[in-house]
Amino acid sequence: MAAQEEPAPPSFLSKYETRGALVYYALVLPAIVAEVVFSIAIASSSGDLVASASSNGAVASAVQLLPWALLTASLYAIYSFRPSLLVTMLIASFFLAASVANTISFLGVPLDLGDAVVLVIAAAFLALAGFNYGRGLKLLGGRRPDITSSGPLGYNVLGIALDAAVPLAAAIALVVLVETVVGDLGVQAARLPQPLSSLATLYLQTRIGLVFTTLFVAGAAIWAMRQFLEPLVLYFTLNAADAKKELLGEIEPTTKTVRKMALYRPSGGLAWGFLTVAYCAGIFAALAIFLPSGQLSRDLLAILDLRAPSPAPAEVLIQSSIQNAIVWVDIHFAQSQDYIRDIIKLLWG
Amino acid sequence: MATSSTSGGIQRRFAVASLWVGIALIAISIYFFLASVTLISPPTQAVVAALLSAVIGFVMLSAGTTLVRTYVVARVVEQNPK
Numbered sequence: 001m002a003a004q005e006e007p008a009p010p011s012f013l014s015k016y017e018t019r020g021a022l023v024y025y026a027l028v029l030p031a032i033v034a035e036v037v038f039s040i041a042i043a044s045s046s047g048d049l050v051a052s053a054s055s056n057g058a059v060a061s062a063v064q065l066l067p068w069a070l071l072t073a074s075l076y077a078i079y080s081f082r083p084s085l086l087v088t089m090l091i092a093s094f095f096l097a098a099s100v101a102n103t104i105s106f107l108g109v110p111l112d113l114g115d116a117v118v119l120v121i122a123a124a125f126l127a128l129a130g131f132n133y134g135r136g137l138k139l140l141g142g143r144r145p146d147i148t149s150s151g152p153l154g155y156n157v158l159g160i161a162l163d164a165a166v167p168l169a170a171a172i173a174l175v176v177l178v179e180t181v182v183g184d185l186g187v188q189a190a191r192l193p194q195p196l197s198s199l200a201t202l203y204l205q206t207r208i209g210l211v212f213t214t215l216f217v218a219g220a221a222i223w224a225m226r227q228f229l230e231p232l233v234l235y236f237t238l239n240a241a242d243a244k245k246e247l248l249g250e251i252e253p254t255t256k257t258v259r260k261m262a263l264y265r266p267s268g269g270l271a272w273g274f275l276t277v278a279y280c281a282g283i284f285a286a287l288a289i290f291l292p293s294g295q296l297s298r299d300l301l302a303i304l305d306l307r308a309p310s311p312a313p314a315e316v317l318i319q320s321s322i323q324n325a326i327v328w329v330d331i332h333f334a335q336s337q338d339y340i341r342d343i344i345k346l347l348w349g
Numbered sequence: 350m351a352t353s354s355t356s357g358g359i360q361r362r363f364a365v366a367s368l369w370v371g372i373a374l375i376a377i378s379i380y381f382f383l384a385s386v387t388l389i390s391p392p393t394q395a396v397v398a399a400l401l402s403a404v405i406g407f408v409m410l411s412a413g414t415t416l417v418r419t420y421v422v423a424r425v426v427e428q429n430p431k
Contacts (some may be wrong), residue, residue, distance in 0.1 A: 184389075191394045220407070227414040228375075234421045240429030243422045250419075 020137045027130025028078050030123040031090050035074055037111075037119075038097035039067035041104040067093055081138075083131035087124050091215075094120045098211045113210060117218075118175055125171045170225060178218045185213060368420045374413030381406030 043064055070089045077085035094116060097104055104111045111119065189200035203209040238246075287296050311319065381402050388399035 188389055188396050188399075191396050224407070224410065227410050231371075231414055231417040231421055234418060238422065238425045240425055243425035243429075246422045247426060 020133070024130050024134040024137070025078075027133060028086065028127045031086055031127040032071070032074060032078075034119050034123040035067070035071050035090055035093045037104065037106050038093040038101075038116075039071055041097045041101035042067045042093075044101075067096060070096075081131070081134060083128055086127055086131075090120060090124055090127070095211060095215070099208055113207075113214070114179055117178065117214060121171055121175050125167065129167070174218065174221055174225070177221050178214060181217045181221075182210070182214050185217075367416055371413045371416030371420065374409050374416065378406045378409035378413060381409060 070093045074086050074089040077083070077089065098113060098116060104116050106119070186201070186204050189204055190197055192200055204213060291299075385399040385402035385406065387393065388395045388402060
């Protein structure tokens with residue numbers, strides 16, 4: 001009986017060469033292109049930061065290598081399917097380029113800050129759409145999606161609108177809102193009382209200030225959008241298992257604290273006693289080593305008030321008399337030793 | 350909202366009132382956002398008051414959406430107790 005031929009196992013690269021994978025690559029490609037644009041702008045920059053960093057070789061190399069490191073991390077994010085990492089790297093490279101580079105150009109066309117923001121938002125939106133598409137492919141696992149609907153036409157239109165038109169409209173609205181607010185902030189800053197007016201105006205005229213303000217306004221707008229959309233999305237999509245996870249996640253810090261308090265067993269204080277003794281011994285040893293000789297004992301005696309009592313005048317007089325007497329005795333004893341030595345020499349040679 | 354009521358044999362700990370309070374807070378936050386825009390629009394030039402109004406709006410929006418979100422999550426859990 002002839003052995004049945006088994007189909008050849010798929011190669012390692014086969015899953016990266018499918019049509020779906022190519023669509024995924026095409027959707028995340030603008031993010032990589034944007035990062036390359038920002039990296040080239042940083043590498044070809046002669047700005048103040050790079051110029052000041054060039055005095056230190058390591059710092060200059062780090063500034064030049066950082067965008068390429070971000071680009072490598074982005075390629076890893078695409079490979080390992082991490083959308084948050086890719087968007088973070090994209091925004092980080094944009095921030096670095098806007099802070100350091102003098103001009104950002106794409107295919108020879110210089111981009112101002114507003115154009116760069118539009119590029120970042122469009123690339124991030126497409127990248128997120130690509131990750132969403134890739135997630136769908138992973139869920140399907142090679143099966144063909146059933147996109148037919150038996151419902152009314154309005155539901156289909158609503159589904160397409162929620163799936164594609166609403167995110168795109170939100171991204172465009174975000175760009176318009178951020179541009180309007182940031183542009184209007186310069187006018188509003190001039191109306192503040194002095195010196196706030198001068199400080200705010202000068203801050204908004206710097207590149208770093210403009211970037212920070214843009215990011216802050218964009219973050220606040222995205223946060224507000226999320227606050228409005230999240231309850232709606234939860235209302236229509238949340239199931240019981242996810243709801244329980246959400247609730248457990250919300251009370252987790254409290255339960256951790258309660259568990260820690262319940263498991264707390266007060267010790268007898270012996271460990272704290274050892275610790276205190278070791279601490280005092282360490283301080284004593286350090287003082288004994290670093291202070292001049294005798295200083296520690298003198299200070300300790302002064303602290304404990306154990307210094308020698310000051311003698312009374314009569315005692316001082318007696319003490320000096322006794323010392324004089326001792327000196328007199330010493331001198332005469334030495335003289336007597338000389339006399340005895342001379343007598344011995346006379347008698348016995 | 351620790352009020353408890355019984356509906357269909359299920360003890361409900363989160364009343365519908367929490368949903369309406371959350372929506373009311375969101376509506377008030379929108380009013381404060383609009384007020385901040387009005388305060389910086391000509392002829393009024395109260396920039397500091399506008400900033401304060403925007404901050405109050407953000408705080409009330411956060412409180413309102415947190416209340417609505419908690420209500421939605423609790424409602425889903427209560428409808429599926431097992």
